Each structure stands twice: as C-alpha cells, then as structure tokens.
Amino acid sequence: MHLKRLVIALTLVPLFYIYIMYLPPNYFLFLIVFFSTIALAEFYAMFKIEGPVKYTGILLGALLLFVFFMAKDLFINTLLLSVLTVMGMRLFTKRDPHSSLKDISAAVLGLLYIPGLLTFQLNLVKAGPEWVVLLYASIWASDSMAYYVGSGIGKRKLYLEISPNKTVAGAVGSVLGGILGAALIKSTILDQISVYHTIIIGSAVGFTTVIGDLVESMFKRDAGVKDSSNIIPGHGGVLDKLDSATFAGPALYWLSTGLGLIN
Numbered sequence: 001m002h003l004k005r006l007v008i009a010l011t012l013v014p015l016f017y018i019y020i021m022y023l024p025p026n027y028f029l030f031l032i033v034f035f036s037t038i039a040l041a042e043f044y045a046m047f048k049i050e051g052p053v054k055y056t057g058i059l060l061g062a063l064l065l066f067v068f069f070m071a072k073d074l075f076i077n078t079l080l081l082s083v084l085t086v087m088g089m090r091l092f093t094k095r096d097p098h099s100s101l102k103d104i105s106a107a108v109l110g111l112l113y114i115p116g117l118l119t120f121q122l123n124l125v126k127a128g129p130e131w132v133v134l135l136y137a138s139i140w141a142s143d144s145m146a147y148y149v150g151s152g153i154g155k156r157k158l159y160l161e162i163s164p165n166k167t168v169a170g171a172v173g174s175v176l177g178g179i180l181g182a183a184l185i186k187s188t189i190l191d192q193i194s195v196y197h198t199i200i201i202g203s204a205v206g207f208t209t210v211i212g213d214l215v216e217s218m219f220k221r222d223a224g225v226k227d228s229s230n231i232i233p234g235h236g237g238v239l240d241k242l243d244s245a246t247f248a249g250p251a252l253y254w255l256s257t258g259l260g261l262i263n
Helices: 001-023 025-046 051-070 070-095 100-127 129-153 168-188 194-223 238-258
Strands: 157-159 162-165
Touching: 001 025, 001 129, 001 157, 025 051, 025 100, 025 129, 025 194, 025 238, 051 070, 051 100, 051 168, 070 100, 100 129, 100 238, 129 162, 129 168, 129 194, 129 238, 157 194, 162 168, 162 194, 194 238
Parallel strands: none
Antiparallel strands: 157 162
C-alpha cells in the first residue's frame, strides 16, 4: 500500500508542477473543474443524493468555478441562483416531501464545500502559479510530517470520535511540515517573501490542513464510509486528496492578501 502511494506521488508531483508553472491560468481552471466535479460526485454519493438533483448540482458546481474565474462579479448571484435551482429541482422531480430538507441541504453544502472553497485556488493562480505550488507543497509536507511524527511518537489522540488515528503529536508535525514545505518553495521559486512570512504562512497551512482533514472525516463518519471512493489506488477518492486544500486554500489566500503579499 505504501509503495503504491509512493509510486503515484513520484509520478504525479512532477507532472503537477510542470502543469501549474508552465501553462496559462485557464488550464488550471480546467484542472480544478475536473477534480471538483469528481469530488462533488463523491460527496453526493456519500449522502445518497441521486437523480436530477445530483446531476444539477454537479453541473452547477462546474458553472460556479467558470463564473468565478471569468466574471467574479456575477459569482454571488450565480451561487444564489444555484441554491434556488437545487430547491426547485427537488420540488418538481420528487413529489414525496420526506427528506427534502436533507436532500437540498446536502446538495447545497456540497456546492459551498467543494467548488465554493476551491475558488480560492483560482485567486492564487492569478496571483502567480508559484502560490499554488506553495499551497500544495505545504499540504503534502504537512500530511507527510503528520503521518511520520504521529506514527512515531504520537500517543495522545487528537479527536478520537472523528479520526481515531490522529494524534496531537501528528497535528504538531503537520504545522512543522507546513513550515518546511513553505520554506522549500520560498528558497526555490518564491524568494520575495520573508522568512517571517514563510513561517506564518506555513503554520497556517499546516494547521488548516488538519482541520480540513477532520471535517471530511466527520462527513465520512456521518455517511458511514471509510473513503469518499476508491478511484485512486492506495489513496481513496479525489475528495480524500482535496479535503485539506478546501480549508488550506482560503487560509493561504486570506493570509497572503492580509499581509500584502498578493493583491
């Protein structure tokens, strides 16, 4: 299992770097739409959102990302229109009112949770592709450090009811990993940021990586599933790989703009 994970990582990481750094931002939009669509479909499957509501939600998720990238001023109106559309679709395609609130709530939350939170990465790529590389390098370093520190010296559980394998030591390792990942990118392709800012950004990404992972674990436990899907051998589903980025992306963007590092 660990060998599979290593082979996939060694194959995909260089391709991801080349794709982000050497292609225009609109190519990143297509990448985000592609993975967001799969992750949203996984989320809907977890909570048994089916039929017209499911397919409407998936199409609206892609639409939201395109609108945000191309006409950001229309995003809020498009988001609200999406909510109205989901409610109307549930009303007219399923006459039984039982579980209507559950169906609509899960469908709308999926739009906010996945394409909604991934829009922050579109802001980052417009500020410069190196910011996207920083985000994912910090996330991957956080995940790795959390795993090795947690399995090596972790004893006290972080949140037993949600994720029994996570430890306090692993969470500290995640923050340290975020700093190391940010430091690596600073020293290679983003040397204009200071060491002080690197530590702050890396810490924030490392911390929110843990939160994002726990939130998805909470949803999976509620849905009674181990992984969002088994589409990636040894890794689970696409949502399992994007869960950290859903929280770390906004954190990086808000913090970087607040510090005046990007506009």
